[in-house]
Amino acid sequence: xxxxxxxxxxxxxxxxxxxxxxxxxxxxxxxxxxxxxxxxxxxxxxxxxxxxxxxxxxxxxxxxxxxxxxxxxxxxxxxxxxxxxxxxxxxxxxxxxxxxxxxxxxxxxxxxxxxxxxxxxxxxxxxxxxxxxxxxxxxxxxxxxxxxxxxxxxxxxxxxxxxxxxxxxxxxxxxxxxxxxxxxxxxxxxxxxxxxxxxxxxxxxxxxxxxxxxxxxxxxxxxxxxxxxxxxxxxxxxxxxxxxxxxxxxxxxxxxxxxxxxxxxxxxxxxxxxxxxxxxxxxxxxxxxxxxxxxxxxxxxxxxxxxxxxxxxxxxxxxxxxxxxxxxxxxxxxxxxxxxxxxxxxxxxxxxxxxxxxxxxxxxxxxxxxxxxxxxxxxxxxxxxxxxxxxxxxxxxxxxxxxxxxxxxxxxxxxxxxxxxxxxxxxxxxxxxxxxxxxxxxxxxxxxxxxxxxxxxxxxxxxxxxxxxxxxxxxxxxxxxxxxxxxxxxxxxxxxxxxxxxxxxxxxxxxxxxxxxxxxxxxxxxxxxxxxxxxxxxxxxx
Numbered sequence: 001x002x003x004x005x006x007x008x009x010x011x012x013x014x015x016x017x018x019x020x021x022x023x024x025x026x027x028x029x030x031x032x033x034x035x036x037x038x039x040x041x042x043x044x045x046x047x048x049x050x051x052x053x054x055x056x057x058x059x060x061x062x063x064x065x066x067x068x069x070x071x072x073x074x075x076x077x078x079x080x081x082x083x084x085x086x087x088x089x090x091x092x093x094x095x096x097x098x099x100x101x102x103x104x105x106x107x108x109x110x111x112x113x114x115x116x117x118x119x120x121x122x123x124x125x126x127x128x129x130x131x132x133x134x135x136x137x138x139x140x141x142x143x144x145x146x147x148x149x150x151x152x153x154x155x156x157x158x159x160x161x162x163x164x165x166x167x168x169x170x171x172x173x174x175x176x177x178x179x180x181x182x183x184x185x186x187x188x189x190x191x192x193x194x195x196x197x198x199x200x201x202x203x204x205x206x207x208x209x210x211x212x213x214x215x216x217x218x219x220x221x222x223x224x225x226x227x228x229x230x231x232x233x234x235x236x237x238x239x240x241x242x243x244x245x246x247x248x249x250x251x252x253x254x255x256x257x258x259x260x261x262x263x264x265x266x267x268x269x270x271x272x273x274x275x276x277x278x279x280x281x282x283x284x285x286x287x288x289x290x291x292x293x294x295x296x297x298x299x300x301x302x303x304x305x306x307x308x309x310x311x312x313x314x315x316x317x318x319x320x321x322x323x324x325x326x327x328x329x330x331x332x333x334x335x336x337x338x339x340x341x342x343x344x345x346x347x348x349x350x351x352x353x354x355x356x357x358x359x360x361x362x363x364x365x366x367x368x369x370x371x372x373x374x375x376x377x378x379x380x381x382x383x384x385x386x387x388x389x390x391x392x393x394x395x396x397x398x399x400x401x402x403x404x405x406x407x408x409x410x411x412x413x414x415x416x417x418x419x420x421x422x423x424x425x426x427x428x429x430x431x432x433x434x435x436x437x438x439x440x441x442x443x444x445x446x447x448x449x450x451x452x453x454x455x456x457x458x459x460x461x462x463x464x465x466x467x468x469x470x471x472x473x474x475x476x477x478x479x480x481x482x483x484x485x486x487x488x489x490x491x492x493x494x495x496x497x498x499x500x501x502x503x504x505x506x507x508x509x510x511x512x513x514x515x516x517x518x519x520x521x522x523x524x525x526x527x528x529x530x531x532x533x534x535x536x537x538x539x540x541x542x
Contacts, residue, residue, distance in 0.1 A: 016044075017206050018079050019078070019207070020041075020065070020209070021076075021078075021080075022039055023076075024037045025038045025061065026038070026074055027061075034231055035060055035064075037073075038074070038231070040061075040226050041236075045201055045206075045207060048207070048209050048223065049210050049225040049226070050062070050210065050228065051212070051227045053252065055492075057230075058228055065091070065096065065175075066098045066177060067086060067091035095174030097168035103152070103161075105152040107151065107153040110149050110150065111147060111148050111149070112149070115170050146162060162193070165178075165197075175206060175207045177208075180326060181197075197210075213529070219239060219244065224238050244527050246523075248524075252529075253493070287314055289350060290348075291312045292309060292312070293310050294308050294309075295335065295347065296343040296344040305330075306328045306509045307510045308344075308510070311511060317485055317486070317502070318476070318477075318488055318501050319485075319488065319500065320490060320503040321488065322504070322529055324491065327508055327529075328506055329491075329506055333370065338357065350364060354366070362395075364453060365454070366452075368455070369443060369455065369457040370458050372462075373439050373443045374431070374439050380430065380431060382430065383427060383431065384422070384424055384430075384431050385413035385428065386409065389412075390446065391446055413427035417442075420444060420445045421441065422442055422445070440468065440472065441471070441472075453484055453485065455485070458490075473495070473498065497520060501516070502514065505528040513525070
């Protein structure tokens with residue numbers, strides 16, 4: 001802290017919009033490189049958009065700027081002077097404020113109290129008459145009108161997001177970082193918020209760096225844009241010099257590498273994504289292994305995350321679900337596998353209603369490969385053998401005569417460890433001691449054991465090395481070839497294009513596009529992922 005204090009004492013007390021230069025920034029976590037030599041210039045008094053798929057490095061970059069992480073290499077230059085942003089306190093002293101993707105409010109305190117807490121210098125005794133007058137004057141200078149006596153626990157999601165922004169504006173930041181600021185706002189609220197943010201920047205009050213996945217917001221409100229892909233800055237331009245199609249291409253890779261959509265594949269494309277989804281559900285009811293109709297799911301913030309979603313997956317088919325992170329995919333998966341309640345809609349497996357109970361999973365032969373398996377599919381302190389037995393520990397042959405047969409648990413685990421190439425100290429080692437790829441192999445062994453009718457896989461290779469990715473992809477293909485319906489949710493278009501038979505795109509909780517994978521065009525998929533309106537020459541659009 002002494003070092004931080006010394007740094008803060010030497011910081012300039014400049015006001016107004018700052019100039020930010022990121023120079024060759026890299027960030028490594030062990031063998032994983034989250035940022036790879038990224039350079040970026042953000043001009044003072046501008047709105048600079050940061051685009052990229054999930055895992056591209058966007059959040060890592062802004063966390064380094066805001067002092068939450070120290071980059072492995074590279075420099076942060078503010079107004080032409082290199083700064084060591086050692087922690088958020090230093091960042092605050094430099095005039096850097098950040099509105100996070102997740103709420104950071106004190107829910108039981110009033111709007112006034114939340115605003116005062118944001119300053120970090122709240123006195124022991126507060127002259128509320130004076131402070132309320134100051135806060136009222138502050139609110140008169142902002143685009144939002146919130147009741148100073150209201151409490152976040154009684155607010156709608158949009159009001160909470162406005163309060164998060166007000167907290168930062170109250171501190172008069174020189175650089176305002178916004179992480180998906182409109183994710184819980186209506187289109188009208190989003191336009192209101194971004195319009196005023198743009199006005200603040202153009203008036204010279206602050207510089208704005210905004211992470212978003214919506215091309216419409218970039219085109220309407222940003223001055224410049226930088227696209228990250230797999231930890232590298234692959235595209236930087238002024239907004240007037242680009243369009244959603246080019247931004248989509250930069251996000252998802254070289255469109256020329258995609259398979260062209262010719263007459264044969266084009267003729268198979270549906271008129272619209274929704275029509276195809278409904279036709280699949282209605283016309284293929286006799287052969288669909290998984291059917292989802294009108295599904296509605298609430299998100300963590302009390303708003304709908306999945307809106308009247310319908311899809312079906314046939315036996316032997318891999319249906320890929322594409323989308324930028326935060327568009328309802330996680331909530332969809334959790335609702336399908338029983339980790340989140342369904343607000344409305346129906347799910348059927350093999351024509352039977354499916355509520356994702358443990359008994360139904362066994363009877364209807366449903367399996368799942370969740371993202372972050374150590375957190376979502378394992379008990380970390382239990383052994384590898386015990387985790388491998390979670391599906392059937394109470395069924396023969398692992399259970400017989402009123403007794404758990406631990407010897408069989410362990411012997412089967414040894415077979416699976418060998419068969420799946422799992423690197424572990426043995427079947428009795430705690431599963432949390434394994435690397436991510438080996439945890440995923442252990443979960444695969446458990447979930448792919450026996451007959452499978454439906455497999456739900458969510459980002460099954462995220463963060464894994466090349467060898468693990470290749471092996472898991474091979475096994476997923478094998479599951480489909482044996483007649484199972486595979487629902488593959490992934491934020492990696494390369495993975496979907498390689499594995500899927502059909503691809504649907506989710507945006508803002510809805511299926512907005514659908515096409516055969518054989519004729520899919522990356523830039524078209526990317527445009528729909530970003531909420532853009534680029535129309536394909538053939539295919540479907542909603």
